[in-house]
Amino acid sequence: MLSSLRTLNLAWSDIDIPSIKSVNFTSLNSLDLSINGISSVIPIWLSNLTSLMHLNLFSNDFHGKIPDFLETFSALASIDLSSNSFNTSMPDLLCNLSNLVHLQLSRNMFSGPIPANLGLLSRIEDLYLNNNQLSGNIPMSLGQLSKLKNLDISHNSLVGVLSETHFTKLNNLSYMALASNSLALNFSSRWIPPFQLQMFFASSCNIGPHFPNWLQTQTNLQRLDLSNSSIRDSLPEWFENILSRISELDLSYNQISGKLPRFHGNSSNQILKMNSNKFEGSLATFPSNVRYLDLSDNLFSGHIPQTDGTMNPNLEVINLSKNRFTGSVSVHLCKVPSIQVLDLSQNKFSGILPECLGNLINLTVIVLTNNNITGVVPSSLGSLKNLCSLHFRNNRFEGDIPMSLQNLENLVTMDLGNNLLMGAIPFWIGENLLNLVFLNLESNKFTGNIPLQLCQLNALQCFSLAHNNITGTIPRCFGNLSGMMITTLWVSSTKYYMSYYEENVLASVKGNQWVYTKTIKFLTSLDLSSNNIVGEIPDALMNLVGLRNLNLSRNLLKGQIPTSIGDLKQLESLDLSMNKLSGRIPQSLSSLNFLTYMNLSFNNLSGQFPAGNQIQTLDDLSIYEGNNGLCGPPVSRSCNVNDVSYSYVNEDEGQGEDDTEGFWLYAGMGPGFVVGILGLLGSLHFNRRWRVAYFKTLGNVYNWLMVSILVNLAILRRKVFE
Incomplete structure (x- = not known):
């Protein structure tokens, strides 16, 4: 009965090759063995499946070469070998499969050039070669694939120049991904492409220095990524027409200058990444209907724009860091309750924080680092039950840490370093904020002892109290901080999820201050330096076998x-x-x-x-x-x-004593003897009664010694003669 089977789907079945190789599947048209963890070369028994049209081996551990018998499968229309361990060159034989419509080879280790006879795949619609180790130039025959709709060659080591010839007949192309290669796009300013792209990803390709003119012909464009593409230009006027249709735009890491264009987005899921450029001027309004807005690392100035929230009902991420914004943190932000990530760090903000920030109940990240914000930490922040990351470092906050923050039970990072905070370290940090991984209270005016409750922070991996006025001893129970005992790496996604935000932590390591972002998983640190801590270093601290940084300097x-x-x-x-x-x-x-x-x-x-x-x-x-x-x-x-x-006894037997003590003992005896004799003679010279008594006693001792000697000699003589 199985010999007449047409379709066999064994995906997610934990099946292995031996259990199916003996079955006769001569009439099989479709075979799906995806996601089984099979570790094998492509088995030879597949050569019997000459009627096969669809072969899916996705997400296994197939390796070795692509067998030659696949070339005989003339009916094959779809091959998916992605997410395996093939580490050979991309075989030419695949290009001889004239009926092939879908070819998926991504996420392997295919190397060498793309076959020059690629143009033989006259029916190919989907070509995915991304995330391999392919090298060399893109063959000109690519331009002959007139039915091609989706092309992804991103994340390889391809080089060379892409010209108009590479796209001559690509009339149906709608998706093109070239990112993360060393490719240059060289098109005439008057070139009109034969295609209408919906998605174009060319991050890290060389497109500049000018903005590509041909993009204005792409009226269906929805997603565009030209990040890090060597553009040194201002945005052309026609670019505003693209912005009115696009839902995801990434122009980051270029040198685009001028003022920000007007945004007329209609998509409620619009993503705008314009960071790390040279945009300048003020920001009149927040772009409407934007979900993700990243304008960081530019030259913007002025105040945060006002908003009533109605034009930005879905705004989740605002990143305005590394600019020149001034004034106070606007109360208008409180009218956008959808905000999840608010990053205003490294600007020139001053004044006090508005209490209404406590109304942003969806807030998971707030970053105000490196500003000049004053006043107390608002107690209303204690209502932000979803808050995971709190960064207030390097401002001028004063007073106590408000007790309301004990309600932030999901807090993983709390950085209040380099402010003017005072009082005792709150004991409730150790009792309530049990998810803390990074706690920075350094460079403030905290006093008193280290509360023993901090020993309950079992997730803590980085803790700094440096540069305060802490007294008392180091708690022995610090040796129970299990987060500093682990030697495996911390992965942020296992602790908490924060949309479009990369956690960062400042730590003093190796005599310098470092900001840890991608390397944050390597940070396990205990820093109690520059305080007035007394006592001994507890032996229990040596239980923290995961520590990479230990700083107890400048204490007592x-x-x-x-x-x-x-x-x-x-x-x-x-x-x-x-x-x-x-x-x-x-x-x-x-x-x-x-x-x-x-x-x-x-x-x-x-x-x-x-x-x-x-x-x-x-x-x-x-x-x-x-x-x-x-x-x-x-x-x-x-x-x-x-x-x-200098010699010492073994360290395990005790501290030991230096034998040079004997040397210095004998060296001091000579001067001591001389001083003693001079003292005695001086006394006898000036005191007559002492002098008479001394010489009388000396004479008696002399007579006694002489009598004793004579008696002993007489006895000895008698014994000799006897």
Whole structure:
């Protein structure tokens, strides 16, 4: 019965090759083995399926070569080999399948050039070669594919110039993706394409310096991506006609200048990315019917435009960062309750934050970093139950952290660093904000002890209290911060989702401040530097085996560096400078293979440096200065004095004592004896009674010694003669 089967769909069935290879499918027209995790070469038994018209092997682990027998499948109309592990060149034989309509080879490792006989695929409508390792030039025969509708060759290593010849007969082309190649588009300013595109993606291709004239002929264009395409021009007047139809536009990372054009968008899902250009002037209004607006990293100035919300009912993302906007944060933003992401960072905003921001109940991200905003943090922000990321760093906020923020139970990032906040660290942070991964309170005026409740923040991976007036000791329970124990990488999507926003965190690592974005997954950090913390470094901190940065510098810490510090195998940066630490540098420190920055200066450390490959590369003398008891390389002080060696007992047996103590004991006996004799003789000279008594006693001792000697000699003589 199976021999007459025409269609077999085994997608998502967890089937393997051995279980089906013996079945007779000689009449099969369609075979779907997609999404099964099959790891194999294309099996030879497929060569019997000579009637096959549709072959779908999508999302498996097929590898090796494309077998030659596929060339004999003259009826094949559709082949989907995408998302596998083919690592061979793109075979010419596929171009001999004259009935092929759909060819999908994307997301593999096909290499080498696109076959020159590509033009033989006279019926091809869908050609997807994206996300491979294809190289070389685009064959001119591409222009012969008159039925081609969808072309995707993006994300390869293709080079060369695309000219009008490549598109001669592409009358039906509606989707073209060329992005992420080293291609240049060289068209005449008078060229009229034979096609009408709906989608055109050419990010990272060389299209400039002028804006491509032929685009004004594309009346059906809905999505356009010309980001990073070397355009150094102003937008032409005709471009406003495109804006009236387009639903997704990306012109970012060019050098487009002039004023922003007028937007007359009709799509409620309009996405506008105009960031990282040279647009200037004021922003009169927000573009209407826009969902995503990114104008960051330009030269805009003036105030935020006013809005009553009716023209922007679906506005979810506003990114105006890295511009020159002034004035206060507008209360008009409160009239757009759909806002999810609000980024106004790195501008010149001043004044106080409006309380009505608490009305933006859909807000998940608010970023006001690097402005001059004053006043208190509005207590109304505590009503933003969906807030995941709060960035107020580097402003002039003052007063206490409002208790209402304890309601932000979904908060993952809270950055209040470099402000004028004061008071004690709120204990409720540890009791209520249990999803915190990044907590930055540095460079404020916080006082008091570190609350023990912070030890309940099990998700915490980056914590900074640096540059405050914190007193007391480091809580031992910090050793229970399980988020700093993991050595696997943190992935933002597993913690929370934020539309069109890339999380960023500032951290002081290796003596410099860094902003972590794409590398945020590598950041596990504890920074308590520049406070008045006392006591010893708790041994429990050595449980935080996922730490990459530990900074306890500029405090009043005493005692020894924990001998188990070598357990922090992931540590890349260690700063314990400017404390009162004493004793030896632990030998285990030399086992930290990733340690590239260390500062132990200005403590009371002593003894010889530990031996080890990695620590010997840290030979900058400034990181050890101010520890006068250290000896041996890399410092100049030798551990030998007059060939008398400094020696120590094993570190596991105790601290040990320096044998040079014996040297200095004997060296001091001579001067001491002389001083004692002079003192005695001086007393006898000036005191007659002492002098008479002294010499009388001395004479008696002499007589007693002489009598004893004579008696012992007489006894000895008698024994000899006997």
